[in-house]
Amino acid sequence: MAQLYFEYGAMGSGKSIEILKVAHNYESQGKEVLLLTPLVNDRDGVGMIASRIGLKRPARVISPDANLFEMIDEERKKRDLAAVLVDEAQFLQKEQVDQLAQVVDDYHLPVMTFGLKQDAFNELFEGAKRLIEMADKLVEMKTICSFCGRKATTQLRFKDGKPQYEGAQIQIGGDEAYKPVCRIHWYHPDLNMLKKQKEM
Known part of the structure; x- marks a missing residue:
């Protein structure tokens, strides 16, 4: 059954590596995926998903006012999508998370989102907060503290x-x-x- 996933972790926990790995796994089986990333995520160039170890690939850009249900619906008419993968999902608007949930419910299409839970001041991002409220499955990706080796939160x-x-x-x-x-x-x-x- 299709679900809305939110995989979250502190910076350096391998979120971008994971989304690229998931995309590769689908595509190696001949299945189509739609990769999305918010416009604000321009660390490695607009529309680019990039890991800290050098792996990267282009993705479709999400503007702050984009309707993700309509965007994904248009893409479904062009090709047979097996999954939607969203990088840096903390930057989504609340309404966009609800639109992703609608994609899962109406089209039975898995949507996997990856991102930070909270910002550098320990406040939830809008997109992360809504994903915690709406996702069918939450997965914490772990990494270690830069200073002591405990789990970084x-x-x-x-x-x-x-x-x-x-x-x-x-x-x-x-x-x-x-x-x-x-x-x-x-x-x-x-x-x-x-x-x-x-x-x-």
Whole structure:
């Protein structure tokens, strides 16, 4: 039975690798998938899903005002879709998550979304919040804290080597701007260790 999935994890947990792997698995069996990514996700170029280990491929762009039900319906008329895969799903609007749920319910088409649960200030993103409320299945993807090796539950934003606890919710960046951390090190990051890591 088709379901709406939300696979979430802190930065560095392999979400983009996983979506690319899922797409490859479908396509290696001769099945069609639709890859989607929000317009705001431009770290590696607009419309590009890219992992930190170098794997990447293009995806269709979701604008903030896009109707995903209509977009996917149009795509279904062109080809026989087996699944819809959405990267950086935390950036979706609430209504867009509801539209994905409608795709699952009306077309019995699996929709798998991947993204962060909360921002660098430990507040839920709008898209993630709605996915937690609406998804049939939630899967946590795990990674380790940059400082202690415990499970990372969030990410901490840095600027000029200093932790940032306020600012814009959305600031696209990679390893230079964010570190996966546990709750303890979100509050108390080891800046000496961070400095040593940069020197290595």
